[in-house]
Amino acid sequence: xxxxxxxxxxxLQRDARQTNRxxxxxxxxxxxxxxxxxxALRERGVISGYHAEISLSALNRHVQALLHVQxxxxxxxxxxxxxxxxxxxxxxxxxxxxxxxxxxxxxxAVPSVDALHxxxxxxxxxxxEIVGFRSSIIYQHARNQVITSLHG
Numbered sequence: 001x002x003x004x005x006x007x008x009x010x011x012l013q014r015d016a017r018q019t020n021r022x023x024x025x026x027x028x029x030x031x032x033x034x035x036x037x038x039x040a041l042r043e044r045g046v047i048s049g050y051h052a053e054i055s056l057s058a059l060n061r062h063v064q065a066l067l068h069v070q071x072x073x074x075x076x077x078x079x080x081x082x083x084x085x086x087x088x089x090x091x092x093x094x095x096x097x098x099x100x101x102x103x104x105x106x107x108x109a110v111p112s113v114d115a116l117h118x119x120x121x122x123x124x125x126x127x128x129e130i131v132g133f134r135s136s137i138i139y140q141h142a143r144n145q146v147i148t149s150l151h152g
Contacts, residue, residue, distance in 0.1 A: 001046065001149055004029070008037055009046060013146045016050045061109035064093075064138040065116055069104040071129045078129050079103065085127075091119050113137070 001009070007027055011018070018026075024034035041047045056064065071082050079097060086106055087095050094107040110116045116135065124133055 005037060005041060005046070006149065008034070008041065010146050010148065012038070012047065012050075056109045059109075060111045063112055063116055064107065064109045064141060066136045066138060067104075067106040067108060067120070067124070068102040068134050068136070069106060069124070069130060070101070070132040071103050072131045073129075074103065082127070082129055089119075089123060091123075 004027065008023065011023055011026060020035050020038070021031050023038075024031040027034065029037075038047070056062070069082075071078055082104065083095055083097060086092055086104070089108075091108045091110050092106055093109055096105040096107075097103065098105055108116070108119065110119055116137075120133070120135065124130055
């Protein structure tokens with residue numbers, strides 16, 4: 001990626017709805033050049049998609065938590081089966097398979113602390129492969145809106 005590709009990626013991360021003409025004007029390049037560069041970035045897999053940012057509270061998901069989960073036996077089959085199960089649950093935002101004391105980190109968003117408790121009791125407590133879990137309520141969540149390449 002050269003400087004122009006990096007600038008395109010940065011600007012699209014800030015506002016993916018801008019027109020090609022507006023993006024080209026911001027970058028000081030011809031619209032045809034901009035369009036071709038964006039197309040090439042998509043083809044190379046640098047740009048993998050576009051999405052809408054959704055307010056969780058507007059969807060009645062006021063409480064977020066990270067669930068730390070241990071499963072046994074620790075096998076590829078058990079990990080894949082649990083990952084498929086948990087990613088299909090509507091409360092789940094993200095699933096991370098991790099190393100260390102936990103096997104999974106599961107990011108959930110639910111209406112209330114009572115709903116979180118119900119989720120854990122109904123969806124986790126009865127699963128045989130889960131040998132332990134704990135939850136961490138998220139008070140605040142911040143993330144980088146723009147991801148850049150790390151050179152070095």
